[in-house]
Amino acid sequence: MKTGRIIKSLSGVYRVDVDGEMFDTKPRGLFRKNKFSPIVGDVVDFEVENITEGYIQNVHTRKNELKRPPVSNVDHLIIVMSAIEPSFSTQLLDRFLVIAHSYHMRPRILVTKKDLLTTEEVHKITELLTIYEAMGYQTQFVGLEDDISAIFDAWGNGLAVLSGQSGVGKSTLLNHFFPELNIETQYISKSLNRGRHTTRHVELYERHNGFIADTPGFSALDFDHIQKEELKSYFVDIAEYGELCKFRDCNHIKEPKCNVKIELENNNIAQFRYDHYVQLYNEISNRKERY
Incomplete structure (x- = not known):
């Protein structure tokens, strides 16, 4: 059994780097059964079938994806x-x-x-x-x-x-x-x-x-996995000043006693950043309503 990192994936074949040595591997049928596919960047354990090929047995836990x-x-x-x-x-x-x-x-x-x-x-x-x-x-x-x-x-x-x-x-x-x-x-x-x-x-x-x-260039950005209530935590400046809002669930749109609005007036938050936040918040809100 060898352990390495997948550096390339093409047509169901995964090229694995083991300290500079390359192996073309395929996943065992168990992965397909569980509807789980290895991806580039994964650290995997695989059995060597011959000098340059093998079968992936295990994918290590991903720290992010x-x-x-x-x-x-x-x-x-x-x-x-x-x-x-x-x-x-x-x-x-x-x-x-x-x-x-x-x-x-x-x-x-x-x-x-x-x-x-x-x-x-x-x-x-x-x-x-x-x-x-x-x-x-x-x-x-x-x-x-x-x-x-x-x-x-x-x-x-x-x-x-x-x-x-x-x-x-x-x-x-x-x-x-x-x-x-x-x-x-x-x-x-x-x-x-x-x-x-x-x-x-x-x-x-x-x-x-x-x-x-x-990585492939993006022609569109997908926000389907983001809820509108989460968005404020992904704007780091808004998240920081939002800690001092009167209401814990403040989304910094129309809520009273919003510290983000105060810091915006004090020029501690760039206007274009807040505008982008509101625009994306509204896009996500409208998407959820349609569903």
Whole structure:
């Protein structure tokens, strides 16, 4: 019996890394019977059938798990946004942050394509990132002239997952770090202002202090697993100031003696953050009513 981490899944075959040695494995029928599938990132025990193949017997307990894309045991979730093409959007960033927190992950923010901006545009995005840094988020704002190795090393040990919409530069970053991979990249559609899907499956690539995953770009964000009452806890600034609201179940919309509203007036919460919270709260509320 050997133990390793699944680094790639394709057509029912799971490639498992055991200290640099690769095995193509398949799950035992028991997994299908229990309607449970291993995913990339899982640590598994498997029986070796021959030199390079085996059958998965056991999947270790996951410390966390992303549903879309499916990847487990994530140490660092890197939300990749582009500065331009597609344009930087705090609304989209806030939605990614909500998804990350809903899966109990503390995300980092990486903004790419700095080299394509004017000095004034760089200053504007830097000011916005300062707001997120004040909330405790670690941010990076980079261009292709930057040391890609240093960018990756800053994340620390373990499995780092790059996540974000298509066209923001995830595959470009990986190509600079792993030139031999030659991961497909695509142009930005001018009509849609977003990239076409280029990465079609999750795969882990080894870096000297762990692994990094390139994941399929998102064309839509799924909030179906989030209840409207939970949303306030996924906006870290609103959650902090909401502790002092008069009513424990305050959702910071129309409730009286709401401390979040007070801190908003005092400019301790950015107006755009609160606006994004209300917009998403209403979307989730309307979705639940339809059901």
